[in-house]
Amino acid sequence: xxxxxxxxxxxxxxxxxxxxxxxxxxxxxxxxxxxxxxxxxxxxxxxxxxxxxxxxxxxxxxxxxxxxxxxxxxxxxxxxxxxxxxxxxxxxxxxxxxxxxxxxxxxxxxxxxxxxxxxxxxxxxxxxxxxxxxxxxxxxxxxxxxxxxxxxxxxxxxxxxxxxxxxxxxxxxxxxxxxxxxxxxxxxxxxxxxxxxxxxxxxxxxxxxxxxxxxxxxxxxxxxxxxxxxxxxxxxxxxxxxxxxxxxxxxxxxxxxxxxxxxxxxxxxxxxxxxxxxxxxxxxxxxxxxxx
Numbered sequence: 001x002x003x004x005x006x007x008x009x010x011x012x013x014x015x016x017x018x019x020x021x022x023x024x025x026x027x028x029x030x031x032x033x034x035x036x037x038x039x040x041x042x043x044x045x046x047x048x049x050x051x052x053x054x055x056x057x058x059x060x061x062x063x064x065x066x067x068x069x070x071x072x073x074x075x076x077x078x079x080x081x082x083x084x085x086x087x088x089x090x091x092x093x094x095x096x097x098x099x100x101x102x103x104x105x106x107x108x109x110x111x112x113x114x115x116x117x118x119x120x121x122x123x124x125x126x127x128x129x130x131x132x133x134x135x136x137x138x139x140x141x142x143x144x145x146x147x148x149x150x151x152x153x154x155x156x157x158x159x160x161x162x163x164x165x166x167x168x169x170x171x172x173x174x175x176x177x178x179x180x181x182x183x184x185x186x187x188x189x190x191x192x193x194x195x196x197x198x199x200x201x202x203x204x205x206x207x208x209x210x211x212x213x214x215x216x217x218x219x220x221x222x223x224x225x226x227x228x229x230x231x232x233x234x235x236x237x238x239x240x241x242x243x244x245x246x247x248x249x250x251x252x253x254x255x256x257x258x259x260x261x262x263x264x265x266x267x268x269x270x271x272x273x274x275x276x277x278x279x280x281x282x283x284x285x286x287x288x289x290x291x292x
Contacts, residue, residue, distance in 0.1 A: 003233040005085060006212045007055055010223040014184040015192060017220060018052035019176040019212035020233055025051070025087065026162055027170040028235040032274045033094045037164045039074060041106045043091050044162035045140040046079045048175045050089065051233045053119075054081030063122040070115025070135065073098070080272070086236035088272040106164070112138035117147055141175070141202075148179065155180040157192070159215075161202030172206040176215050188223065195219035237273035244268050244277040249287040256291070260284045 005020035026044035029035065035043065046066055054064045066079045066089075073096045079089030101107040115135045122128040131151035135143045141160040148156035160175035178196065180189060198218055199205065205215060216225050248256070248266065259266055260281060268277045 001211070003085075004212070004230060005051055005055060005233050006216070006227050006230050007052075008216070008225055008227040008229070010216075010220040010225040011184070011188045011191070012224070014181050014188045015178060015220060015223060015225075016181060017176065017178045017216055017225065018055055019174070019215050020048055020052050021172075021174040021206075021212055022048045022051060022233055023170055023173045025233055025235045026173040029089065030168075030170055032235075033090055034274075035091065035094045036097050037168055038096050038098055038106050038108060038111045039091045039094050040164065040168075040170065041162040042074060042108045042111055042140065043077055043079070043089055044170065044173045045108070045160040045175070046077050047087050047089050047235070048160050048162075048173060049140065049144055049158065049177070050079040050081035051085055051087045052175070052177050054083055054087065055085070055229075055231070057083045057121065057123065059123065060084065061124060065118075065120040065122070067118040067120065068112065068115055068135070068140075069118070070112040070138065072096075072111050072113030072115070072138070074111040076115075078271075085231045085233040087233065088235055088237045090271050090274075108140065109138040112140075114138070117143050119147060119151070144177075155189075157196045159196075159199055159202045161206055163203040163207050172203070174206050174212065174215075175202055176212070176219065178219060191223055192220065195221070195223075235273070237270060237275070239270040239273060239275060239277075241277050244270075245279065245283075245287070248279065248284070249290065253288065253291055256284065256288050260288060 007018045030040040064081045068077045075092035077091045081087040098107045119131045133147045136146045141158045144158040148154045156179040162173040163171040165171045266279045
């Protein structure tokens with residue numbers, strides 16, 4: 001099954017939902033960044049959330065960034081996404097290893113510890129919209145639930161999960177976001193809460209074969225959920241050799257000359273996808289000549 005997400009409404013528009021299956025996306029990130037299991041779980045959760053939250057935006061040019069700065073050994077994570085399911089991200093320290101938490105699970109909360117979650121929406125205005133909140137559990141799903149309630153005043157429930165194989169590849173990954181719309185009745189709220197209570201573990205449900213559709217049916221089955229859109233999700237980076245060359249060429253002449261004088265080729269690594277771009281001294285000289 002290829003990665004994809006669904007979005008829709010339930011209870012005649014009183015509820016909106018997003019659900020995603022993201023195993024290949026998370027596995028790509030794990031492989032590209034050579035992540036430890038804890039870092040894979042942390043970044044995988046944020047990538048999944050980013051894909052679904054990106055789908056909340058309207059224009060193809062809009063860009064969502066989820067950024068976590070934290071005191072734990074992972075130091076921080078960054079994910080960007082658009083409305084079409086293109087998502088990418090990285091962690092500052094990719095090889096964190098910790099003992100399991102008290103539930104015997106990967107200790108993502110310990111890897112993050114105290115910190116701040118920033119949600120940045122660039123929708124083409126002069127300044128992007130920035131919302132921030134503290135990490136309340138550092139498990140990411142609960143932190144996003146708290147963010148929606150405090151920064152956007154939207155009662156929400158976020159569930160995210162990444163399950164690893166014994167060889168440290170990704171077995172399955174995915175999640176959901178369920179949100180109450182303004183004017184939702186108390187009966188609808190109660191029904192949603194009852195549905196959410198059925199989800200004891202997203203990873204357990206995914207490992208049992210649950211899909212985005214059956215996850216939504218488990219939570220909102222009694223509220224006539226209607227899927228409005230289904231779209232692919234993929235780890236997609238917009239970096240290129242041409243963009244990287246333009247970045248180097250934009251450096252001050254003095255810096256570029258110093259690189260030439262060292263007589264060594266220059267290697268630039270993309271933070272988001274770890275792709276390497278190498279430029280020879282001759283190529284650097286040509287860049288310098290174009291600046292004259």
